[in-house]
Amino acid sequence: MKAPQITIKDIARELGISPSTVSRALKNHPDINLDTKLHVHELAEKLHYRPNTIALSLRNRSTLTIGVIVPELVHHFFSTVMSGVEKVAHQEGYNVIICQSKESAEQELKSTQALFQSRVDGLLISVAKETENFDYFSEVIDNGVPIVFFDRIAPGLDADRVIVDDFQGAYNVVEHLIKGGCKRIAHLAAPQNLLIGRNRQFGYVDALRKHHLPVEEGLMIQCDNRESAITETINLLSQPNPPDGIFAVNDLTASGVITAVRKMGLRIPEDVAIAGFSDGLIAQVTDPQLTTIEQHGYEIGEMAAQLLFQRIKNPDAIKESVTKLIRTHLVVRGSTKPIVEK
Amino acid sequence: MKAPQITIKDIARELGISPSTVSRALKNHPDINLDTKLHVHELAEKLHYRPNTIALSLRNRSTLTIGVIVPELVHHFFSTVMSGVEKVAHQEGYNVIICQSKESAEQELKSTQALFQSRVDGLLISVAKETENFDYFSEVIDNGVPIVFFDRIAPGLDADRVIVDDFQGAYNVVEHLIKGGCKRIAHLAAPQNLLIGRNRQFGYVDALRKHHLPVEEGLMIQCDNRESAITETINLLSQPNPPDGIFAVNDLTASGVITAVRKMGLRIPEDVAIAGFSDGLIAQVTDPQLTTIEQHGYEIGEMAAQLLFQRIKNPDAIKESVTKLIRTHLVVRGSTKPIVEK
Numbered sequence: 001m002k003a004p005q006i007t008i009k010d011i012a013r014e015l016g017i018s019p020s021t022v023s024r025a026l027k028n029h030p031d032i033n034l035d036t037k038l039h040v041h042e043l044a045e046k047l048h049y050r051p052n053t054i055a056l057s058l059r060n061r062s063t064l065t066i067g068v069i070v071p072e073l074v075h076h077f078f079s080t081v082m083s084g085v086e087k088v089a090h091q092e093g094y095n096v097i098i099c100q101s102k103e104s105a106e107q108e109l110k111s112t113q114a115l116f117q118s119r120v121d122g123l124l125i126s127v128a129k130e131t132e133n134f135d136y137f138s139e140v141i142d143n144g145v146p147i148v149f150f151d152r153i154a155p156g157l158d159a160d161r162v163i164v165d166d167f168q169g170a171y172n173v174v175e176h177l178i179k180g181g182c183k184r185i186a187h188l189a190a191p192q193n194l195l196i197g198r199n200r201q202f203g204y205v206d207a208l209r210k211h212h213l214p215v216e217e218g219l220m221i222q223c224d225n226r227e228s229a230i231t232e233t234i235n236l237l238s239q240p241n242p243p244d245g246i247f248a249v250n251d252l253t254a255s256g257v258i259t260a261v262r263k264m265g266l267r268i269p270e271d272v273a274i275a276g277f278s279d280g281l282i283a284q285v286t287d288p289q290l291t292t293i294e295q296h297g298y299e300i301g302e303m304a305a306q307l308l309f310q311r312i313k314n315p316d317a318i319k320e321s322v323t324k325l326i327r328t329h330l331v332v333r334g335s336t337k338p339i340v341e342k
Numbered sequence: 343m344k345a346p347q348i349t350i351k352d353i354a355r356e357l358g359i360s361p362s363t364v365s366r367a368l369k370n371h372p373d374i375n376l377d378t379k380l381h382v383h384e385l386a387e388k389l390h391y392r393p394n395t396i397a398l399s400l401r402n403r404s405t406l407t408i409g410v411i412v413p414e415l416v417h418h419f420f421s422t423v424m425s426g427v428e429k430v431a432h433q434e435g436y437n438v439i440i441c442q443s444k445e446s447a448e449q450e451l452k453s454t455q456a457l458f459q460s461r462v463d464g465l466l467i468s469v470a471k472e473t474e475n476f477d478y479f480s481e482v483i484d485n486g487v488p489i490v491f492f493d494r495i496a497p498g499l500d501a502d503r504v505i506v507d508d509f510q511g512a513y514n515v516v517e518h519l520i521k522g523g524c525k526r527i528a529h530l531a532a533p534q535n536l537l538i539g540r541n542r543q544f545g546y547v548d549a550l551r552k553h554h555l556p557v558e559e560g561l562m563i564q565c566d567n568r569e570s571a572i573t574e575t576i577n578l579l580s581q582p583n584p585p586d587g588i589f590a591v592n593d594l595t596a597s598g599v600i601t602a603v604r605k606m607g608l609r610i611p612e613d614v615a616i617a618g619f620s621d622g623l624i625a626q627v628t629d630p631q632l633t634t635i636e637q638h639g640y641e642i643g644e645m646a647a648q649l650l651f652q653r654i655k656n657p658d659a660i661k662e663s664v665t666k667l668i669r670t671h672l673v674v675r676g677s678t679k680p681i682v683e684k
């Protein structure tokens with residue numbers, strides 16, 4: 001009979017530290033202090049710990065495949081990211097397989113397991129809105145499959161990341177509304193538990209403050225889909241002191257604002273200027289076309305894949321995890337007023 | 343030293359018949375005549391053929407995963423199909439992994455190999471525009487992994503299929519334009535090597551004929567993207583006898599028609615009525631919203647997945663392949679004129 005396999009988790013539990021600390025201590029990672037390393041190595045020896053024997057033997061052959069988990073592929077942003085990922089992967093002779101989490105933490109876990117079982121050589125992940133527990137990602141990494149997170153990251157996890165500068169993007173597009181003469185700008189915002197929702201709202205607030213415009217709670221409305229954007233815009237514009245500019249957290253929401261403003265017989269951008277965020281297909285199809293923020297999804301995908309291949313090719317290299325920030329870019333179209341020179 | 347493994351292909355080559363005929367003959371499929379069966383069995387015995395020994399031993403454990411290959415996930419239609427597939431798969435306790443072919447035959451082959459190596463239990467495929475050789479699909483099927491094709495099928499291959507009634511959909515939407523009073527209707531068509539492109543054009547032509555309207559070569563233009571739709575529409579409307587209705591092969595193309603008609607200062611639908619095909623997000627975001635054809639992508643995905651699970655669960659059942667036709671549905675919005683009662 002075989003003795004039960006000792007895992008990194010057993011050592012972690014015994015010492016009251018995290019599995020990822022144990023993993024790094026065993027690899028002599030410079031972030032871990034000497035004292036912890038000694039304790040970990042001592043206990044590992046005592047318990048006859050052998051590193052991931054089963055997992056490694058299962059995984060001793062590269063499949064030349066990487067896996068990607070995204071919330072929803074229908075979003076233009078994620079499919080643009082995929083194009084960047086696929087370009088780099090194909091150059092490296094790798095295939096790409098994709099799973100959708102549909103914003104569900106349970107589905108994300110199942111997809112992670114399925115891709116791990118498919119023996120992918122590495123994973124790229126943008127986390128679901130729902131996810132709050134990131135333990136299973138640590139487990140995957142501890143079992144020798146590197147992960148790079150992009151756009152929506154797993155906070156507190158020791159892994160490479162590629163993120164969008166949402167704050168600066170929102171700041172720039174709101175400043176563009178102000179420079180076009182808007183004095184009272186509303187914001188249709190994403191849920192504030194999402195980092196991107198918070199960062200875009202911070203950017204909006206900061207631009208107003210910098211230009212000495214009032215920041216009003218009543219002008220910040222949580223609403224990130226087309227249908228409720230129509231209702232909320234009609235409410236906003238029916239107020240005694242209606243806004244003359246609206247910044248929506250994404251282009252689909254902004255398309256609802258356009259529909260509502262037209263419904264009320266107001267002119268765009270003269271009566272109400274409108275801006276979105278994403279620069280997908282929708283921004284070109286609305287009338288007028290949308291002023292918005294291009295997120296450079298293709299570059300995000302390229303960068304994330306490049307970081308992943310560095311990890312795949314040098315699995316034993318001790319290298320601190322890196323975070324890359326991708327700059328956004330303001331795209332000016334007909335839904336906002338031209339800048340007024342002072 | 344091992345003797346070289348005899349495959350179905352060797353038998354097929356020797357007898358001058360297709361590998362899929364050999365495969366079915368070995369399984370005693372009722373479609374294959376007795377004479378062929380006898381020849382195949384005789385030669386198989388002579389050559390010491392053993393059915394897929396290696397492949398079967400690699401595949402003796404279910405991974406509870408199915409694979410899907412689609413041309414492009416950014417299209418609303420394919421992501422709707424995916425939702426239907428995922429619903430059925432999750433009910434069955436299966437995961438779904440996806441690959442994009444990006445309309446490239448080479449990429450489709452690589453994705454098929456990658457998913458086969460990932461030991462998926464079955465495949466759902468909508469073939470790339472480029473693909474002309476379907477041999478590798480036969481090989482996958484012969485190695486015990488069932489395939490169901492949807493929307494874009496592999497002609498001549500013995501496999502289950504779920505297809506959209508493109509002909510009837512196009513017929514219905516063009517008839518709606520005619521009943522609204524259009525007398526001269528142009529068609530922006532997809533490449534005619536694609537079955538869906540041909541079927542939609544047939545539907546257009548048939549509706550004109552039935553209502554005794556002239557069918558003119560000059561009113562059928564190959565153009566299935568937004569940018570060229572803008573140019574082609576301006577050309578069409580600058581003719582001495584311009585069309586009063588335009589049927590575009592998909593919604594994105596129709597959005598280009600709307601942009602061009604507005605640019606020329608004409609009214610929609612009074613001067614030019616416009617219809618699309620797909621009923622994605624775009625159809626709701628244009629101004630006016632698009633009259634179009636709903637393809638029931640969700641039902642297509644459900645149906646395709648159900649057929650696949652029937653094959654996965656009864657791998658040895660001799661069951662002829664089936665083709666399911668999904669009916670489309672006309673969605674009337676502001677881009678076309680109301681029906682004139684006679």
